[in-house]
Amino acid sequence: MAWLRSDPSLEELVEAYPDEWQQVQRDVGALIERDDAQEITAYITRVSRPQAPLPGRTRSAKERLSTELRRQMTVHLLKQAILSSTTGVSEGRIRFNLVNGFVAQKLLFRRDLERKPVSLWQFRVVWPLLSQRRLLMPLVQKKGIWCFYSRPLINRLADLIGDRSCLEIAAGDGTLSRFLADAGVRVTATDDYSWSDSITFPDTVLKQDARTALRIHQPEVVICSWPPADNPFEQHVFTTASVQQYIVIGSRHEASTGNWAAYRQQNGFDLQHDERLSKLVLPPEVDHAVYVFTRTAG
Structure with a gap:
């Protein structure tokens, strides 16, 4: 289990546990053959987290190991499949000419x-x-780049935020906050640095998890670009009394981004899918969506 926490490659997993690999291939073979990118994405979301034990039942160490092995193999396999489905490249290195x-x-x-x-x-x-x-x-x-921001998008977001204090959570490399600051927004970028293996965090992005950042900065507006699906932090936006508006840049497909359970469970904000802003997030093939939560008068 300690070795599995080191994130071994699919090749290493297969070499060490060939029997588990054969089972995984049988389990997901039909899914791969259908080559449906959205179905694969939804399946990845379901298997990307360790399985919780059933109430009243303690699993053996062998069973826990088998479950985690198959989970990691499945994630590796399906990520390769969706990459092939998205790019049309099934073999060799993906690169631009x-x-x-x-x-x-x-x-x-x-x-x-x-x-x-x-x-x-x-x-x-x-x-x-x-x-x-x-x-x-x-x-x-x-x-860690999930979208590109057009100049009109930045200008319209700046107009929407106005002179209110703004906090970006899960800011990554801070690109969105940098653009908004250049447009005159009073914005603070924060991230918990959990993606430090793929993102280089500049000094302008404060190392703070979302819950801590919300408590310290007490922002009037919060913005987040492509929050991970089923993340544990967005729920705290809706319980922070200072927040008047929450802007999410994400996907039209609920399985791809955002904590939709938290979105539906909260009752203090009205949700609007802003079509005009959505069209200004690039590239259009990704089906971006901008959601604006506005606190209700009550």
Whole structure:
């Protein structure tokens, strides 16, 4: 179990436990064959967390080991499947060719993987011309990049927030807060640094988990971009008395992002799916959605 906590690769898992691997292949074979990206995503969400023990039953060490082995193998396998389904690449390394890589870099990044506010008219002209645009998100998600922000999106978010204090939770590399600050928003970026193996956190992103950040900063507006599905922290936004509005940039597909149980259980905020803002999150193929929770008068 200690070895499993070190996050071994699928190849290492298969070599060490071939019998468990055969069972996993049988269990998910039909799912892979259907090649449905949304179904695979939903299944990943269900199996990504360790299984809770049944009430009144204590599982043996052998059973716990088998369950965790199969869980990790399944996650590895399905992530590979959804990558293939999303990109169309089933073998070899996924990469841009020279032309597509150069154009995407100029369009979306200031330098290296430092994102910039994207010109919407340039994006609409150039993006359809990229023959490998399906590869972009699978390539950058490894570095904690789940979307790109257009310049009009930043301006409209800045207008929505106004002069109220704003807190970004799960801010990652702080890109969204940086853009909002440049647009005149009083925003503080925070993250618990749990993704430090893939994200480089700048000094401008305070190392604070969401619950602590909400308690310390008492923000009027909270914003979060692509919160993990079924995360444990968004529920605290709705119980923080200072919060007037909560803005979530995520997906139209509930299995992909956000704590939808918390969204539905709270009763102090009205929820609006803002279609206009949603269309300003890039690229459009990902089915982004912007949800705005506004505290009710009561």
